[in-house]
Amino acid sequence: MVLKNEKDLPARRRVRREAAGFWLWLFPVAAAYGVFKYWPMCYSFILSFANWNFISDFSWVGLSNYTNMFSKTMFIKGMVNTLKYIVYLFPFFVILPLVLSVMLLNVRNRFAQELYKTLFFIPNILALSIVCMVWLWIFSSSYGLLNNSLVRLGMAPVNWLTNSRTAFSCIVAVCGWKYLGMNMILFIAGLLNISRDCVEAAYIDGAGGWQCFWRIKMPLLAPTTVYVVITSVIFAAERGFTAISVLTSGGPSYTTTNLSYVIYEFAFKYYNIGTASAISTFTSLFFLMLTIIMMRTMGGYGYHEE
Secondary structure (H helix, E strand, O other): HHHHHHHHHHHHHHHHHHHHHHHHHHHHHHHHHHHHHHHHHHHHHHHOOOEEEEEEEEOOOOOHHHHHHHHHHHHHHHHHHHHHHHHHHHHHHHHHHHHHHHHHOOOOHHHHHHHHHHHHHEEEEEEEHHHHHHHHHHOOOOOOHHHHHHOOOOOOOOOOOOOOOOOHHHHHHHHHHHHHHHHHHHHHHHHHHHOOHHHHHHHHOOOOOHHHHHHHHHHHHHHHHHHHHHHHHHHHHHHHHHHHHHHOOOOOOOOOHHHHHHHHHEEEOOHHHHHHHHHHHHHHOOOOOHHHHHHHHHHHHHOOOO
């Protein structure tokens, strides 16, 4: 027994050395995450129970920030608009990328297929602020390309970004156009990962194109679909911030604002750090619960294996 333990000593020492090396390599990344991500999150949660404006003394107010934020018109508008962004951006983030991915894979010409992929994906690699500046020129009421085209067609110009009827749609169009290509590439990768044997077997059994897609490809594409849906719902609120800030500043009358922009305004425009932190905490918990619900309801579609 003693000899057996002596033989195990080198193996144990090797395991300890490997564990020490693992934690040594992990420490810089963990430290960076802790300092720049998790500590700000914890500190924001602490500030949500306080009253502070960067200058005045720090004072505790308990749950007042959480109860008062529901009486703020800006917060209610931001909450409603965030849900609207999720609904209106869903076709751009999920449906259109799926349709385009299927269509592109059916393009026989290899050069044309790669060209279309590149054209759809280029907006995704551009900075959103630069994209918004270009669209700001297109939507301009005085010298914009869109209004000049309408005038040439004998139609009246439209105040696209200052009209409450069109401003929200403009933000949706810009964000949808910007991020459509990424999800399209993800769906293409998922479709290419499907075994051809399954598809060919379905065709041999007499399945048509639609039946093959709906009964064979869609179930096998489920892990990709779940990922795209969950990230699209989360990013629908996050990715709209830059477009809102550059194009409309949340207006007109909070028509285009969302929760992320509301947090920014309370923190850096009104210097109400406590309310901004409370809204930030509420937003994080809201999307956490929404993500858990989606993962549980779509659990049978491949995010885990039974």
